[in-house]
Amino acid sequence: MALIVQKFGGTSVATIERIKAVADIVIAARKQGHQVVVVLSAMAGETDRLIGLAGQVAKHPDSRELDVLLSTGEQVTIALLSMVLRDRQYPAVSYTGGQVHILTDNVHNKARIVDIEAVRVKKDLSERKIVVIAGFQGIDENGNITTLGRGGTDTTAVAMAVALNADECRIYTDVDGVYTADPRLVPEARRMDRIAYEEMLELASLGAKVLQIRSVEFANKYKVPLRVLSSFEEGPGTLITDEDEEMERALIAGIAHNRDEAKLTLLGVPDEPGIAGAILSPIAEAGIEVDMIVQNMGVDNTTDFTFTVHRNDYGKALTLLEKTARGLGAKKVLGDNRIVKISVVGVGMRSHAGIASRMFAALAGEGINIQMISTSEIKISVVVDEKYLELGIRTLHSAFGLEGDGDVTGNAAG
Amino acid sequence: MALIVQKFGGTSVATIERIKAVADIVIAARKQGHQVVVVLSAMAGETDRLIGLAGQVAKHPDSRELDVLLSTGEQVTIALLSMVLRDRQYPAVSYTGGQVHILTDNVHNKARIVDIEAVRVKKDLSERKIVVIAGFQGIDENGNITTLGRGGTDTTAVAMAVALNADECRIYTDVDGVYTADPRLVPEARRMDRIAYEEMLELASLGAKVLQIRSVEFANKYKVPLRVLSSFEEGPGTLITDEDEEMERALIAGIAHNRDEAKLTLLGVPDEPGIAGAILSPIAEAGIEVDMIVQNMGVDNTTDFTFTVHRNDYGKALTLLEKTARGLGAKKVLGDNRIVKISVVGVGMRSHAGIASRMFAALAGEGINIQMISTSEIKISVVVDEKYLELGIRTLHSAFGLEGDGDVTGNAAG
Numbered sequence: 001m002a003l004i005v006q007k008f009g010g011t012s013v014a015t016i017e018r019i020k021a022v023a024d025i026v027i028a029a030r031k032q033g034h035q036v037v038v039v040l041s042a043m044a045g046e047t048d049r050l051i052g053l054a055g056q057v058a059k060h061p062d063s064r065e066l067d068v069l070l071s072t073g074e075q076v077t078i079a080l081l082s083m084v085l086r087d088r089q090y091p092a093v094s095y096t097g098g099q100v101h102i103l104t105d106n107v108h109n110k111a112r113i114v115d116i117e118a119v120r121v122k123k124d125l126s127e128r129k130i131v132v133i134a135g136f137q138g139i140d141e142n143g144n145i146t147t148l149g150r151g152g153t154d155t156t157a158v159a160m161a162v163a164l165n166a167d168e169c170r171i172y173t174d175v176d177g178v179y180t181a182d183p184r185l186v187p188e189a190r191r192m193d194r195i196a197y198e199e200m201l202e203l204a205s206l207g208a209k210v211l212q213i214r215s216v217e218f219a220n221k222y223k224v225p226l227r228v229l230s231s232f233e234e235g236p237g238t239l240i241t242d243e244d245e246e247m248e249r250a251l252i253a254g255i256a257h258n259r260d261e262a263k264l265t266l267l268g269v270p271d272e273p274g275i276a277g278a279i280l281s282p283i284a285e286a287g288i289e290v291d292m293i294v295q296n297m298g299v300d301n302t303t304d305f306t307f308t309v310h311r312n313d314y315g316k317a318l319t320l321l322e323k324t325a326r327g328l329g330a331k332k333v334l335g336d337n338r339i340v341k342i343s344v345v346g347v348g349m350r351s352h353a354g355i356a357s358r359m360f361a362a363l364a365g366e367g368i369n370i371q372m373i374s375t376s377e378i379k380i381s382v383v384v385d386e387k388y389l390e391l392g393i394r395t396l397h398s399a400f401g402l403e404g405d406g407d408v409t410g411n412a413a414g
Numbered sequence: 415m416a417l418i419v420q421k422f423g424g425t426s427v428a429t430i431e432r433i434k435a436v437a438d439i440v441i442a443a444r445k446q447g448h449q450v451v452v453v454l455s456a457m458a459g460e461t462d463r464l465i466g467l468a469g470q471v472a473k474h475p476d477s478r479e480l481d482v483l484l485s486t487g488e489q490v491t492i493a494l495l496s497m498v499l500r501d502r503q504y505p506a507v508s509y510t511g512g513q514v515h516i517l518t519d520n521v522h523n524k525a526r527i528v529d530i531e532a533v534r535v536k537k538d539l540s541e542r543k544i545v546v547i548a549g550f551q552g553i554d555e556n557g558n559i560t561t562l563g564r565g566g567t568d569t570t571a572v573a574m575a576v577a578l579n580a581d582e583c584r585i586y587t588d589v590d591g592v593y594t595a596d597p598r599l600v601p602e603a604r605r606m607d608r609i610a611y612e613e614m615l616e617l618a619s620l621g622a623k624v625l626q627i628r629s630v631e632f633a634n635k636y637k638v639p640l641r642v643l644s645s646f647e648e649g650p651g652t653l654i655t656d657e658d659e660e661m662e663r664a665l666i667a668g669i670a671h672n673r674d675e676a677k678l679t680l681l682g683v684p685d686e687p688g689i690a691g692a693i694l695s696p697i698a699e700a701g702i703e704v705d706m707i708v709q710n711m712g713v714d715n716t717t718d719f720t721f722t723v724h725r726n727d728y729g730k731a732l733t734l735l736e737k738t739a740r741g742l743g744a745k746k747v748l749g750d751n752r753i754v755k756i757s758v759v760g761v762g763m764r765s766h767a768g769i770a771s772r773m774f775a776a777l778a779g780e781g782i783n784i785q786m787i788s789t790s791e792i793k794i795s796v797v798v799d800e801k802y803l804e805l806g807i808r809t810l811h812s813a814f815g816l817e818g819d820g821d822v823t824g825n826a827a828g
Contacts (some may be wrong), residue, residue: 016470050490056430057494058501065500068508069493072486076464079483080471086479087472094482098512099557144514 002167003125007135008156011174012043012231013077022231023084025172026130030090035125037164039135039157042073056334063108067137067147069097074134074153082132093124094132097145102138102156111146113138113155116163123357125164133160154215159358162222163403167370169224171211172231177213177238178203178210180402181255185390188403192253193236196243196347200226206343207258216240242272245346251355252346252400255393259340262314263383264307264321265374268331271303278328279305282320288313290340292374292381302331306372308383311337339371343381344396356380362399368392416581416792417449417539421571423550424458425489425588425622426645436645437498439586440544441822444504449539451578453549454495456487477522480563481551488548488567496546506544509534514697516552516570518560525560527552527569530577539578547574547780568629576636583638585625586645589650592624594816595669599804602817606667607650610657613667614640616759616793621672630654657761664770666814667809668762673754673800675705676728677786678721678735682745685717692742693719696734702727706755706788716745720786722797725751753785754803757795758810770794776813782806 006026022038029036050069054061061069078094083328083359085092100121104111124131138146148155154171161169177191178200195203197220204213219226219240229237245267269275276295283290292308311318314337325333349355360382363370368391372383384392397403420440427433436452443450464483468475475483492508499506502524514535518525538545551566552560562569568585575583591605592614609617611634618627624642633640633654643651675701683689690709723731728751739747763769773794777784782805786797798806811817 016467019471020471053430053490053494054497057433058497060501062495062500065493065506065508068496068510069490072489075482075486075489076467079479080467082479082482083468083472083475086476087474092479094479096482096559099559144515145510 001033001035002115003037003164004029005037005039005157005164005166005169006172007039007153007163007170008041008231009170010041010047012172013040013042013081014044016080018231019077019080020070020084022081022172023088025231026085026089027090028082030130036130037121037125037160037166038081038130038132038360039153039160040074040132041135041153043071043077045064046073046076064144067108067145070147071134071137071145074136078132078134085130085132090130091128092130092132093401094134094274095120096134097137097156098139098143102132102159104138104140104148106140106142106144106146108144108146110149111138111140113148113159116159118160118163121160121164151212151214154212155218158218158224158226161224162218166224166229169219170227170229170237171215172229173210174230174232175210175228176230176233176235176262177228178208178240179254181393181397182257185257186255186394186397187218188397190403194239194241194244195253197226197240198243198378199345199347200240202343202345202376203254203256206256206341206345206379206381207260208256211240240349251348251352252344252402253348253398254345254402255396256345257340257389257393259386259389260311260382261308261339261341262311262317262335263339264309264314264317265334266305266321266325266328266330266332267334268298268300268302269305269328271301275328277301279321279324282324283309283317286316286320288317292372292383294372294374308339308341308372338386339383340386340392341381341383342389342392342396344400345379347378349378349380358399359396360393363392366391366395368395415447415449417451417578418443419451419453419571419578419580419583420586420689421453421567421584422455422586422645423567423588424455426586427447427454427456427495430494432645433491433494434498436586437493437502439645440495440499443733445693450544451535451574451580452495452544452546453574454488454491454546455549458488459490460487460530475805478558481522481559483547484561485548485551485559488550492546495809499544499546504544505542506546507538508546508548510548510617511551511570512553512557512792516551516573518554518562518704520554520556520558520560520639520654522558524563525552525554527562527573530573532574532577534575560676564635565626565628568626569632572629572632572638572640575638576719580638582641583633584641584643584651585629587624588644588646588648589624589642589646590644591642592622592654593668595811596671599671600669600811602808602811604817606652608653608658610761611654611665612657612792613759613761614654616757616790617668617670620665620670620755620759620793620795621674622670625654653724654781664818665762665766666758667762668759668816669810670757670759671754671803671807673803674723674725675722675751675753675755675797676731676751677753677797678723678728678731679748680719680735680742680744680746681748682712682714682716682740683719683742685711685715689717689742690719693735693738694721694812696738697723697731700730700734702731705712706786706797708786708788722753722786726745752800753797754800754806755795755797756803756806757793758814759793761792763792763794767775772813777806778810780805780809782809
């Protein structure tokens, strides 16, 4: 018997029929003898409907009241699922975030969980009840309702798993696991059985949309095994856990990509201390997030400075940069919003040299020019022209043998 | 400056436009210098929509989970109204029943309020905040969400007024007050300025649908002045309060009617002790509520026994009664579901004799035959053929001078 936390997102509870299908999954786990805690999102579309109502009453709805409004979405689904389970003679009981004291800070609309008082849930579990909890929401220390922001239900599930010392936290989604690359782009992509937390974190931050970064960080910090699996079909999914010996054998786990970025370059900036700050401060002050940053020595004691931002911020960033360029006496400003970032990720990089050169050689072999490079301990990212997206990913997928059927353990990505 | 509790029902918050109109009413009271607490229902139709969802997931939805589900309805409206008020720069703050500790018993779907801890609301009011509270809901001592049943928002408003020692509890509805008779039947019917709690209680229990009986009982018990008024148009409404000297002058306050009843009669039952119980026990055991009961001496040491039930229960009650009749050896069972009950109500009856004979004479004057009579300290009810509904009410309205324009104080009904 294990203690399992199961999380179902909005598409998994989008209709009455889907909620009944979720009940099947819950009951199956129960029949296997597990103690089950279920964490639910609002029905798909419901949060948007509520935001729409708020938009009709006020141009800038009060953030505290928005949380009071939005938190009703999950409250509806927990009640409905519990009714289905009770109707099938399983002793289910539902709780809002406030009822199980999911204590957060008081930053409305994007609160962070501070503590969970799991006493009540533990008591229910000891009485063999199935506990159904509203995700995405909590209360601050004054009892005000808060929400964790989009995707917060994953975080609730992991936090609940931590608080209960659960054996596994299962995240049910509309995909059946984590793949070595996006299967829509790479038909040979494989679902992985296992992947390390760190790899999943890199993949998530690099564009794989299977899991929220915060929930993976949380799981990693407290070492809760996470499993991603489908609520639409049966299957083992992908287990996200600490890296183990088997994983070490794989050079890279998977390939991620991100086509939401744009690149900006400042050429011929005086090479002085403080220049990076002078360039990026106006960008940061405008609330624009910078991803990759590369600085290279130029000619005549000048330097070239390149960075990427979200494509939506491209125009705004370009305007700001042109102003900065004039102030710094830079030679030229360049911009390109037709780029993609492709990344290879794997804990194997730590112990194996030559990954980078293998990656660059494979891309060069297909005539793909690399515009930017950025590395970390377990990932290498390159920026290339967006027309090379599919070719680039497929080339790397093949170059690192990810399609192989032998080593199905220890490779990963989205 | 007064402390005012304002209650708005489902039709008053049915749309975004209506919610904005409610904000106008709240702000107007605030501008008059009052401290304002607002109690809201769910948007009209929302509770039915949620019950519909529950009906789709389970034939008999679990009562605890139904409360978790239904309580979201008011949570949506309190958030939306607070957003409108905040958008207009008024410091509003919303609370669910649980957040302001509206403590109830644990009878889900029809809980009763046990206690309200008004500390938080009082603090907010002292800081000049407008407090917006979800009606219809509370929590039991274990923190489970409960609902008070349909119409419970009136009860929440009155209970809140009691807890806060409010100066007045205003119930906003779709009518502009309490009338001497149903204006749809009696064009001469007048809105009353004042009416006594007891009169309102009788009128409500006799079929006037303006207010919930429980909320009037509550207001009477704690002597909170209640005012019924329209959320659609301005006006003073009707104040429900303790009877005063002026009221004494009026013989009767108003006329109520009920066309939802049916009459059953057992003729020629042996006149023995325990016979009433023998007749009514099977009815009560079937969950059928009995309203009027009349027993009369018959011939040959037998008695005739007549009672009324809700028209929906007529067929079922008739079947049960026929079975009882056979067991008791009664002569005959009669039934009639084409009847109406007309009642005159007024605290003036206490000090004035002759009301009954004046009532009967007026009806006789129009050739209306009285089938049953039932009296209490401040009301007389008669059952007549349903074809006499309008004629009976108008005749009595005129006979007691209710249309008169002189004495506008102290008359009432619906």
